[in-house]
Amino acid sequence: GNSVTQMEGPVTLSEEAFLTINCTYTATGYPSLFWYVQYPGEGLQLLLKATKADDKGSNKGFEATYRKETTSFHLEKGSVQVSDSAVYFCALTINTNAGKSTFGDGTTLTVKP
Amino acid sequence: NAGVTQTPKFQVLKTGQSMTLQCAQDMNHEYMSWYRQDPGMGLRLIHYSVGAGITDQGEVPNGYNVSRSTTEDFPLRLLSAAPSQTSVYFCASSYFFGGNTGELFFGEGSRLTVL
Numbered sequence: 001g002n003s004v005t006q007m008e009g010p011v012t013l014s015e016e017a018f019l020t021i022n023c024t025y026t027a028t029g030y031p032s033l034f035w036y037v038q039y040p041g042e043g044l045q046l047l048l049k050a051t052k053a054d055d056k057g058s059n060k061g062f063e064a065t066y067r068k069e070t071t072s073f074h075l076e077k078g079s080v081q082v083s084d085s086a087v088y089f090c091a092l093t094i095n096t097n098a099g100k101s102t103f104g105d106g107t108t109l110t111v112k113p
Numbered sequence: 114n115a116g117v118t119q120t121p122k123f124q125v126l127k128t129g130q131s132m133t134l135q136c137a138q139d140m141n142h143e144y145m146s147w148y149r150q151d152p153g154m155g156l157r158l159i160h161y162s163v164g165a166g167i168t169d170q171g172e173v174p175n176g177y178n179v180s181r182s183t184t185e186d187f188p189l190r191l192l193s194a195a196p197s198q199t200s201v202y203f204c205a206s207s208y209f210f211g212g213n214t215g216e217l218f219f220g221e222g223s224r225l226t227v228l
Contacts, residue, residue, distance in 0.1 A: 004155075032214045043203060044156075046216040089155060093214040098207065099144040099161040100171065101217060106155050 002027045006090050006104035013080055013111050021075040021107045023064075023090035031092040033057075033066050033073040038087040038106075047075075047088070080111045115139050119204050119220035126194040126227050134189040134223050136204030142218070144207045145187040149173065149200040150222075156203065162187055194227045201225075 007022040025031065035047040035057070048057030053068035062077045073090060090104040120135045138145065146161035148171075158171030162181040176198060178190040191198060201224050205217040 034216055036217070043219040043221045044217070045219065049216055051213040091156075091217075093207075095209075095212065095214050098209045098214040099146060099163045099169070100158055101146070101156075101205075101207075103148075103155040103157075105153060 002031070002092060002094065002102040004090050004092055004102050004104040006088075006107050009106075010108040010110060013109070015082055015111055015113050016079045017111075019075070019077040019080045019084075019109070021088055021090075021109070023073045023075065023104060025071050025073065025090075025092050025102075027071075027092055027094060029094040029096055031094050033064075034091045034093070034101075035062070035064055035073070035075050036089040036091060036103075038089065040086070044089065080109070082111045082113055085109055085111050117204055117206055117218050117220040119202075119223050122221065122223060124223065124225050126191075126225065128194060128196060128227060130194050132191050132194065134191075134202055134204070134225075136187045136189065136220060137185050138187075138204075138206040138218070139185065140206060140208075140218065141184060142206035142208045143184070144209070145181065146171070146205050146207075146217070147177070147179065147187070147189045148203045148205065150203060151200050159189065159202075191225075194225075196227045199225060199227045 032051045036044040037047045048059040050057040050066035093101045147159040148156040160179040204220040208215040
């Protein structure tokens with residue numbers, strides 16, 4: 001089956017620190033990879049995505065590169081802000097079964113001023 | 114543009130009661146799905162649909178029922194509520210384009226408590 005493993009949290013950083021949240025996956029088939037973000041009290045929204053190997057997704061200063069050889073999609077940001085405090089979810093969808101997505105457990109990020 | 118609309122946002126039930134969570138999307142997406150979110154467990158797929166009239170089970174389907182009579186609507190029915198179904202429920206829609214799967218568009222969530 002398919003699975004997504006995220007680094008365990010919570011993660012607490014000071015403002016302007018460098019962020020990495022690790023994500024690795026196993027998949028039967030060819031996946032598209034996603035990072036979603038959930039701000040307090042809200043639903044999930046797409047942060048970035050990549051649909052094929054070596055693609056880099058980017059948005060709001062966040063980046064992640066689809067690494068097929070290491071089955072990874074690590075999320076990075078060079079300088080976090082207090083407003084980045086949220087829960088981050090890594091997810092995959094197999095292109096031949098687009099109705100189903102598999103999520104990691106989520107990583108809670110708190111950024112302190 | 115409303116996107117994905119879920120109702121109700123909050124609901125309290127007693128054990129054994131039934132209810133329906135409503136979900137509607139206005140983006141003409143083929144795919145719709147229901148997830149539940151529990152602390153420390155990420156999102157788990159309950160049921161999903163790849164088009165009107167077609168539904169299938171996800172990871173945790175027991176105790177839930179769905180139907181998809183139109184492209185827009187995908188209600189989730191709790192047949193006989195149990196405390197284990199206390200959770201936050203999210204409806205989502207997505208699309209397929211150019212050989213790739215699009216992202217999920219989520220509703221705001223429905224917080225259900227079963228006493």
